[in-house]
Amino acid sequence: MRKSLVFCIVLTALAVISCRKDAPGIDVKDGMNVVGYVKDDGGSPIQGAVVSDGRTCVVTDAEGIYQMKVPSGTRRVFVSVPSGYEIPMSSSGLPKIYNNFVLMKDKPVQSDFTLKRSSAGDDFTLFVLADVQLEHESACETFSNSVMPGILEYTRTLQGPVIGLSLGDMVWDQMDYMSDQYAGQITQLGFPVFHVIGNHDYDVRATTVEAADNVFENTFGPVNWSFNYGKCHFIGISNIGYEPQDKANYRREVSESTLQWLKEDLSHVPEDRLIILSMHAPSQRRDQPYSTSYLTNCEKLYDVLAGYKTVLMSGHLHHNYTYTVSDDIIEHNHASLMGNDWDNNAPGLCNDGSPRGFTIYSISGNRLTDNYYKGALTDRDYQMEIYAPGEYDSQAGKGNFSSIRKNDMVVNIFNWHTDWTVKVDEDGEVTELSEDNIKAQDLNAYKLNFSFATDHIFRYAPKSENWKKITVTAKDPYGNEYTDYISH
Numbered sequence: 001m002r003k004s005l006v007f008c009i010v011l012t013a014l015a016v017i018s019c020r021k022d023a024p025g026i027d028v029k030d031g032m033n034v035v036g037y038v039k040d041d042g043g044s045p046i047q048g049a050v051v052s053d054g055r056t057c058v059v060t061d062a063e064g065i066y067q068m069k070v071p072s073g074t075r076r077v078f079v080s081v082p083s084g085y086e087i088p089m090s091s092s093g094l095p096k097i098y099n100n101f102v103l104m105k106d107k108p109v110q111s112d113f114t115l116k117r118s119s120a121g122d123d124f125t126l127f128v129l130a131d132v133q134l135e136h137e138s139a140c141e142t143f144s145n146s147v148m149p150g151i152l153e154y155t156r157t158l159q160g161p162v163i164g165l166s167l168g169d170m171v172w173d174q175m176d177y178m179s180d181q182y183a184g185q186i187t188q189l190g191f192p193v194f195h196v197i198g199n200h201d202y203d204v205r206a207t208t209v210e211a212a213d214n215v216f217e218n219t220f221g222p223v224n225w226s227f228n229y230g231k232c233h234f235i236g237i238s239n240i241g242y243e244p245q246d247k248a249n250y251r252r253e254v255s256e257s258t259l260q261w262l263k264e265d266l267s268h269v270p271e272d273r274l275i276i277l278s279m280h281a282p283s284q285r286r287d288q289p290y291s292t293s294y295l296t297n298c299e300k301l302y303d304v305l306a307g308y309k310t311v312l313m314s315g316h317l318h319h320n321y322t323y324t325v326s327d328d329i330i331e332h333n334h335a336s337l338m339g340n341d342w343d344n345n346a347p348g349l350c351n352d353g354s355p356r357g358f359t360i361y362s363i364s365g366n367r368l369t370d371n372y373y374k375g376a377l378t379d380r381d382y383q384m385e386i387y388a389p390g391e392y393d394s395q396a397g398k399g400n401f402s403s404i405r406k407n408d409m410v411v412n413i414f415n416w417h418t419d420w421t422v423k424v425d426e427d428g429e430v431t432e433l434s435e436d437n438i439k440a441q442d443l444n445a446y447k448l449n450f451s452f453a454t455d456h457i458f459r460y461a462p463k464s465e466n467w468k469k470i471t472v473t474a475k476d477p478y479g480n481e482y483t484d485y486i487s488h
Helices: 002-014 137-155 175-189 214-220 256-266 298-304 443-447
Strands: 034-040 050-052 057-059 065-068 076-080 098-100 109-111 113-115 123-129 162-166 193-195 225-229 232-236 274-278 309-314 321-324 329-333 357-364 367-375 384-387 409-413 421-426 429-432 437-441 453-460 469-475 481-487
Touching (some): 050 256, 057 065, 057 256, 076 225, 175 193, 193 214, 193 232, 232 256, 321 453, 384 481, 409 421, 437 443
Parallel strands (some): 034 113, 123 162, 309 329
Antiparallel strands (some): 034 065, 050 057, 076 098, 123 357, 321 329, 357 367, 409 453, 421 469, 469 481
């Protein structure tokens, strides 16, 4: 904990954005205990910028001044960076849209923000990863020596501006790994990566809820945050109800106070913006033979988001799937960078048979224009695993294999969704399988003792016992086409 506190103090001292304890030039209103200016790097005020403590939001006036009353114990406020400005970065390479401070008893704290104007347009790339879960030294070594080099090599090929999202569980209850072994690696990416808190990121040593997120916040900043980029509004929230020193009994929910803050935050966002909301636990679970609401109050979250085109980004389940909530809300649940576990899993497979990896999104204005999954240690075109007829036979009809028949060919398409098309070419005869996906388990994942079904499994019964070559072609809605085949 001492190391994290020092880290926080150093960041505060070196940050471009500053804090003072008085309020020169500001006519402080009664009851306000945090005030400040939001200005550009030329000293001009920025009107209409939103400043928040993660509970309430205020807006700067024509002079760039904001004033707010925050509860005792508040340690920071953040600016929801407007479009047209760069994301402020700390000297360590992490986004720093917030200021740390200590509230004063008799006078307001002044917390100013200076933002640099940006010439970037509305097009950018989004890099998303989930569940790194550093749990011991061996995991840290694999992450830094085997996994990160490939990620760095690939992300350096990305063109134009890049924004990163990390969807929680950066560590597995090992708080000492947060700032060094994890953040020290992720900052090598060279672009801003925003983080949300996962159930394993709460400090198991803490005896109060207020102290349980200290290490996370001292490393990454507020648990709830927002900013604007191009024609998108980004939001990060906690949806883990943590019980101090009882990590197994956390709740998957968005607190009422967070829902209220979310309403306030969105009240300042035009409805033509694309909302990209990051959280750790998904709202819906799709990795069993059934589908179910996973976030206990997901309908309340959906109601708050009504009126906006929204992309929900989640992790937690170590599983790739996409769920269409409504015409306006779609959820992408992301497979994990650790795979199912760092131990005894050399292939780095996730629960659904996907390779450990990350997801790339292309955004133009307020639209997603591309989306693909990339294995951290596999080629870009590795998007499916084909199991030849007979490979599933020993499990056909059992448990999570109940939909598999003897002699079926089985295909696992890692990033599939209902708007894809899947075709099988058996020696020149083509069959479309877009309506034949099933809930079943990946065989390789099963061999590693993972017990999770997935919705991106397809089966195909060859029409001839004497087939020579079977080719599978999967095409996503963005025009990406992936092909693989088996032969005998």
